[in-house]
Amino acid sequence: MSIPIIDFSLFEENSIICSEQIKEASKTIGFFYLKNHGIKQELIDEMFEKSESYFNLSQEEKLKHNMKENNGYSAIYQEKLDPQNQINGDFKEVFNFGKIHNGKTSQELPQLFKDNLIILESFSKACHSLCMKILQSFAIALKIPQSSRGKYWFEDRHRYEAQSGNTLRILHYPIIINNENNNNNDDINKGEEGEIIRAGSHSDYGSLTILFQKDIGGLEILSNNNNNNNNNNNNSTPQWISAPIIPNCVLINIGDLLEFWSKGLFKSTIHRVVFRTSKDASFLNNNNNNHHHHNNHNHDRYSIAYFCHAEDDVSLNPIPSKIIDEFEEDIRIWNKIGEEDKYGKKTRTKMTAGDHLKYKLEVSYKNG
Ligand SMILES: O=C(O)CCC(=O)C(=O)O
Numbered sequence: 001m002s003i004p005i006i007d008f009s010l011f012e013e014n015s016i017i018c019s020e021q022i023k024e025a026s027k028t029i030g031f032f033y034l035k036n037h038g039i040k041q042e043l044i045d046e047m048f049e050k051s052e053s054y055f056n057l058s059q060e061e062k063l064k065h066n067m068k069e070n071n072g073y074s075a076i077y078q079e080k081l082d083p084q085n086q087i088n089g090d091f092k093e094v095f096n097f098g099k100i101h102n103g104k105t106s107q108e109l110p111q112l113f114k115d116n117l118i119i120l121e122s123f124s125k126a127c128h129s130l131c132m133k134i135l136q137s138f139a140i141a142l143k144i145p146q147s148s149r150g151k152y153w154f155e156d157r158h159r160y161e162a163q164s165g166n167t168l169r170i171l172h173y174p175i176i177i178n179n180e181n182n183n184n185n186d187d188i189n190k191g192e193e194g195e196i197i198r199a200g201s202h203s204d205y206g207s208l209t210i211l212f213q214k215d216i217g218g219l220e221i222l223s224n225n226n227n228n229n230n231n232n233n234n235n236s237t238p239q240w241i242s243a244p245i246i247p248n249c250v251l252i253n254i255g256d257l258l259e260f261w262s263k264g265l266f267k268s269t270i271h272r273v274v275f276r277t278s279k280d281a282s283f284l285n286n287n288n289n290n291h292h293h294h295n296n297h298n299h300d301r302y303s304i305a306y307f308c309h310a311e312d313d314v315s316l317n318p319i320p321s322k323i324i325d326e327f328e329e330d331i332r333i334w335n336k337i338g339e340e341d342k343y344g345k346k347t348r349t350k351m352t353a354g355d356h357l358k359y360k361l362e363v364s365y366k367n368g
């Protein structure tokens, strides 16, 4: 299975066909590239520039805005994206921005960001608008009835101004010196084949994520090849496949909220960031390994993610759609989000979007 590339200019010309393509990708692999996504390249370049300047500041400076309530700076080893399997936190640093609206922020920002608030706000809003169009395409493909506001059903529940987990995140994976000899790097997480895990395996927490990668690849996604038939007895083994940088494309993926909301029809696919050394590059198992995915351990890597969340008080009862009604729920998804009943069995919970995010953050920053 490979990650499809969808031309989003089709959404204007024929929203039904385009929505069908997006639905198909979301049901199978949970990831897709979008070209002609409408976010200006200059704005993306400016964001990467500011990100580099920020991460170049001294550690002392950066720690002045240490992460609080999912906003601010998180240093190397501070976040553990795969708490069940990781001993140490991720070898990466990030900065999370909460809502930026009309020049106002919900958090105290470093001077560098205060000076560039217009860029940050434009970028956040451009990402959010793209998410709204993708959410429209889901509503179209799921045939949400007009009586439930049709293609605006999701959008009504993801208002930019409302209280939600929406987060813009910049990430930096610093170069690791001496990693080939393994000197002094015992704290860095390694995978089964000795590959260096820079961001632990995880699925995203929100509805949708937009990911921007620059120059250096390393993202891998866990494909289970189950061809979308909701058949729990398939005997294929999951495989890591590479999600390389494709020029002029952004990468979109489905998060846990949307998976749960759709009863598991849409897949919130596990992914990670891995740096491979030249020695093990040969076993890269993917269809597109001719794209920028080699020897990435001796460069710094920068990426940007926009996590689009439903508003905090939105309940995650199944989406009002005949397609969802008729879909047999994949109860394995309850393990990620479900509650235990009095017999200790997982059940579909009455969680809201806000409850779910709170739970996820508690586990990933424990023992930071
Ligand atoms: O840096 C990347 O490419 C991916 C980061 C990621 O998956 C995340 O922050 O959720």
Ligand SMILES: [Fe+2]
Binding pocket: 202, 203, 204, 271
């Ligand atoms: Fe992620």
